[in-house]
Amino acid sequence: MNFKLKDIGPQLITVLAVVLVFGFFTYNAQVNMENRGIDFGYGFLSQESSFDVQFSLIEYDGSHSYFRAYLVGLLNTILVSVIGIILATILGVIVGIARLSPNYLINKFAAFYVEFFRNIPLLLQIFFWYFAALRALPLPQDAEPMFGISFLTIKGLFVPAFIWQNFNVFFYSIVAAIIAIIVIRAHAKKKQETIGKQTPVLLISIGLLLILPLLSFLIGGVRLSFEIPVLKQLATTSFIYEGGVSLPPELIALALSLSLYTATFIAECVRAGIQGVGKGQKEAAASIGLTPNQVLKLVIMPQALRIIIPPTTNQYLNLTKNSSLAAAIAYPDLVLVFAGTALMQTGKAIEIVSITMFTYLSLSISISILMNWYNRKIAIQEK
Amino acid sequence: MSKINFLKPDKSNLYTFLYLGSFLFFISVLDVLLNSFFNINLTGFLPNFFSFLLPLILGFIGLYFIRIELSGIKQLDLLNKHINTNNFNAVLSLLIIFIILKSIPPVLSWFFVDASFAGDSKDVCTGSGACWTYIKVWMRRFMYGMYPNGEQWRINLSFIALALLGSVGYFATDRFKKYLTLYYVVIYPFIAFLFIFFFISGGPVFFDFSYGIIAAILSIIIGFFIPSKFKFYYFLIVPFGLYVLLKYFIFYEELIELGKLDGLNWVETGAWGGLSLTFIISFFCLIFCFPIGMAFALGRRSGFPLIRYISIGFIEFWRGVPLITVLFMSAVMFPMFLPADFFIDKLVRCIIAISLFEAAYVAEVIRGGLQALPRGQYEAAKSLGMGYWRMHIFVILPQALKLVIPGIANTFLALVKDTPLIFVVGLLEIVGMLNLAKTNPEWLGFAMEGYVFAAIIFWIICYAMSKYSYNLEEKYKTER
Numbered sequence: 083m084n085f086k087l088k089d090i091g092p093q094l095i096t097v098l099a100v101v102l103v104f105g106f107f108t109y110n111a112q113v114n115m116e117n118r119g120i121d122f123g124y125g126f127l128s129q130e131s132s133f134d135v136q137f138s139l140i141e142y143d144g145s146h147s148y149f150r151a152y153l154v155g156l157l158n159t160i161l162v163s164v165i166g167i168i169l170a171t172i173l174g175v176i177v178g179i180a181r182l183s184p185n186y187l188i189n190k191f192a193a194f195y196v197e198f199f200r201n202i203p204l205l206l207q208i209f210f211w212y213f214a215a216l217r218a219l220p221l222p223q224d225a226e227p228m229f230g231i232s233f234l235t236i237k238g239l240f241v242p243a244f245i246w247q248n249f250n251v252f253f254y255s256i257v258a259a260i261i262a263i264i265v266i267r268a269h270a271k272k273k274q275e276t277i278g279k280q281t282p283v284l285l286i287s288i289g290l291l292l293i294l295p296l297l298s299f300l301i302g303g304v305r306l307s308f309e310i311p312v313l314k315q316l317a318t319t320s321f322i323y324e325g326g327v328s329l330p331p332e333l334i335a336l337a338l339s340l341s342l343y344t345a346t347f348i349a350e351c352v353r354a355g356i357q358g359v360g361k362g363q364k365e366a367a368a369s370i371g372l373t374p375n376q377v378l379k380l381v382i383m384p385q386a387l388r389i390i391i392p393p394t395t396n397q398y399l400n401l402t403k404n405s406s407l408a409a410a411i412a413y414p415d416l417v418l419v420f421a422g423t424a425l426m427q428t429g430k431a432i433e434i435v436s437i438t439m440f441t442y443l444s445l446s447i448s449i450s451i452l453m454n455w456y457n458r459k460i461a462i463q464e465k
Numbered sequence: 466m467s468k469i470n471f472l473k474p475d476k477s478n479l480y481t482f483l484y485l486g487s488f489l490f491f492i493s494v495l496d497v498l499l500n501s502f503f504n505i506n507l508t509g510f511l512p513n514f515f516s517f518l519l520p521l522i523l524g525f526i527g528l529y530f531i532r533i534e535l536s537g538i539k540q541l542d543l544l545n546k547h548i549n550t551n552n553f554n555a556v557l558s559l560l561i562i563f564i565i566l567k568s569i570p571p572v573l574s575w576f577f578v579d580a581s582f583a584g585d586s587k588d589v590c591t592g593s594g595a596c597w598t599y600i601k602v603w604m605r606r607f608m609y610g611m612y613p614n615g616e617q618w619r620i621n622l623s624f625i626a627l628a629l630l631g632s633v634g635y636f637a638t639d640r641f642k643k644y645l646t647l648y649y650v651v652i653y654p655f656i657a658f659l660f661i662f663f664f665i666s667g668g669p670v671f672f673d674f675s676y677g678i679i680a681a682i683l684s685i686i687i688g689f690f691i692p693s694k695f696k697f698y699y700f701l702i703v704p705f706g707l708y709v710l711l712k713y714f715i716f717y718e719e720l721i722e723l724g725k726l727d728g729l730n731w732v733e734t735g736a737w738g739g740l741s742l743t744f745i746i747s748f749f750c751l752i753f754c755f756p757i758g759m760a761f762a763l764g765r766r767s768g769f770p771l772i773r774y775i776s777i778g779f780i781e782f783w784r785g786v787p788l789i790t791v792l793f794m795s796a797v798m799f800p801m802f803l804p805a806d807f808f809i810d811k812l813v814r815c816i817i818a819i820s821l822f823e824a825a826y827v828a829e830v831i832r833g834g835l836q837a838l839p840r841g842q843y844e845a846a847k848s849l850g851m852g853y854w855r856m857h858i859f860v861i862l863p864q865a866l867k868l869v870i871p872g873i874a875n876t877f878l879a880l881v882k883d884t885p886l887i888f889v890v891g892l893l894e895i896v897g898m899l900n901l902a903k904t905n906p907e908w909l910g911f912a913m914e915g916y917v918f919a920a921i922i923f924w925i926i927c928y929a930m931s932k933y934s935y936n937l938e939e940k941y942k943t944e945r
Contacts (some may be wrong), residue, residue, distance in 0.1 A: 097775070106802075111801050187557070203884075213903065215913075279840060325724050403787035417790060421790060
């Protein structure tokens with residue numbers, strides 16, 4: 083075996099340093115915990131949590147376990163991330179395309195938006211929306227109804243709740259429609275490849291998505307009614323809306339600022355992606371007789387998406403991680419519920435911080451693995 | 466004069482269309498303008514809904530009339546090309562013009578016309594506009610945090626001195642240019658640290674860290690006489706050994722006595738805050754995260770598998786977690802990992818945490834630059850007989866760093882924007898101070914002014930940084 087100090091030396095030193103640092107830390111942690119009489123373990127997760135959370139998607143109160151509290155926090159994090167991602171994508175794509183518009187005013191307006199929101203710290207924006215902007219909203223008793231059914235007040239947004247009858251029939255009808263669409267798409271593609279005939283897939287898809295659920299209303303006995311929020315007096319000056327769905331102002335402020343902030347980055351990704359497709363591609367496509375719509379759909383977008391999607395996913399990940407700023411305005415997300423309240427109550431610093439970090443870490447690593455796989459799949463196969 | 470077809474504006478009746486269209490457009494803009502600036506509603510006699518939409522409709526028709534291709538009038542062609550290409554664009558342009566016109570008066574009146582500037586108590590803020598008096602009264606707190614008023618000249622002086630020392634690079638002659646890197650990477654941060662420690666913090670003249678400084682200086686001096694073959698291992702072992710030697714065996718008693726010679730009044734880091742703290746944290750994190758990030762970027766591309774895996778693990782770990790949990794860790798978990806009698810200041814822990822966090826992002830950016838270099842560069846350097854370090858320092862890194870200036874600048878921008886998060890460990894920089902001032906019972910209800918003020922400051926800093934990075938990029942752009 084060719085055993086060279088030159089090859090082994092640096093590696094050995096690095097590993098030794100890492101092991102020493104970690105060993106030092108664990109040793110100290112053990113000594114410290116012994117001194118303070120803290121025992122290490124994850125058994126506390128099944129204990130009764132005895133604290134309440136203001137807003138939760140699943141049933142939860144103080145009698146549930148710490149693990150349940152963790153789930154509540156995680157679900158709240160996911161909720162605000164999903165809302166933020168949807169809004170940020172819509173806004174980001176619009177602004178990104180607007181930045182490429184030949185229209186001078188639209189172009190400058192979009193650029194102004196990007197430069198403005200990108201250069202202000204996210205935390206400041208969250209504070210601004212929560213403490214300054216949303217505080218200017220009316221009190222529940224003074225609120226003007228929006229479209230007659232929902233109310234935007236200082237205590238949150240109150241919207242009607244859907245009350246379904248036979249919801250599962252409706253759900254199955256949508257699933258059936260989606261399956262049918264997938265089958266039809268595959269069939270249409272095959273048909274085009276073999277005999278070159280195009281089928282109006284989009285029209286059929288929209289039709290299916292509308293008709294099947296409609297049928298479920300007519301035949302399947304599905305009924306939908308709305309529960310409209312009603313003003314209720316709690317005390318002489320304190321009012322609240324009851325019934326319907328209420329979105330707390332923390333959620334609104336957080337989702338709003340997250341999407342406004344992230345949309346600027348997504349807009350830049352979209353712009354870079356579309357600009358990244360060579361001009362020659364557009365001209366070549368036009369010269370073989372494709373219509374402008376076809377050029378966009380068949381030539382530009384497939385290539386632009388290849389550039390757009392990886393950085394955009396990164397932005398989604400950033401948004402999810404940034405949603406942990408919720409702790410600053412007391413939106414009960416994972417960090418606030420678990421790394422905040424639960425940590426204060428149990429004092430299990432190492433366990434709780436490690437679980438929290440591990441949750442975020444597994445989220446981002448799984449997404450980046452997915453991204454790498456996707457990148458490899460769509461990468462241009464060069465010979 | 467040929468027949469006029471109003472559905473199809475053409476060149477033959479150019480001036481008819483031009484006058485009619487501009488008149489309609491002008492009317493629509495005038496209506497909105499009067500409405501928003503002077504609160505006069507020209508179309509008040511119409512039903513509400515129609516009066517609201519009328520400017521848009523008039524403006525649209527006007528723009529439709531003047532959309533004549535190749536009219537021969539330069540300005541008109543320019544206008545058509547830029548804001549009036551088709552119906553859809555015309556509507557959007559009109560909407561944007563109207564939004565700008567509509568939003569100028571309220572913004573102006575909030576910022577200036579109705580705002581109160583004078584006085585130094587809340588009583589003057591009676592208008593509907595902003596209360597800048599609040600900012601004026603709290604200015605010192607927003608800038609310096611809880612730092613004692615009488616001592617604030619120390620911060621000012623240090624910052625001015627550091628700014629002057631930092632601008633040395635602009636005045637350096639060619640003879641000294643080659644030392645600039647050394648100056649900025651090693652000497653300048655060290656001077657900055659001394660300033661912060663002795664001046665802003667008012668630390669004792671001799672303190673625990675002094676041994677480290679002496680050890681470092683001594684070992685560098687001795688290092689000149691060590692053959693280059695052993696230099697790496699020498700610098701790995703000797704400084705630390707010297708430190709232990711100095712601290713525990715040689716100077717201990719004497720230095721303890723010297724340590725009692727205090728400098729300026731001690732101001733503990735808990736009292737620091739405001740914008741100056743933002744600058745201090747950003748400055749040190751910026752300085753630390755760059756070399757750490759570079760080291761891990763090289764480590765990730767290293768040929769040694771163990772070093773590579775450790776680097777990958779480090780980078781992916783820090784990139785995968787939110788900064789707020791890292792700060793949580795530095796606040797509640799990190800003290801558990803240290804010996805019980807070993808205390809690290811909150812601010813220092815923060816700086817370490819943020820530096821490590823941002824270093825992972827810097828590492829990925831630099832790795833991008835390293836990967837983008839053509840293989841020929843590596844091969845050419847190797848064929849000249851360069852070793853690993855020589856090749857990287859003189860050939861690879863200068864080119865790679867040039868490539869990634871925008872990425873690095875973005876990371877630094879993110880760093881500056883992340884500093885407000887230190888509220889997690891109880892340090893209050895400008896945003897934290899705003900939140901504190903907001904809850905002061907005498908000054909309730911001025912949250913908006915505070916946030917707008919901080920937003921303007923941050924915006925200026927970040928925008929200036931991004932423009933500067935753009936200039937750097939242009940300056941260092943080399944033809945390939």
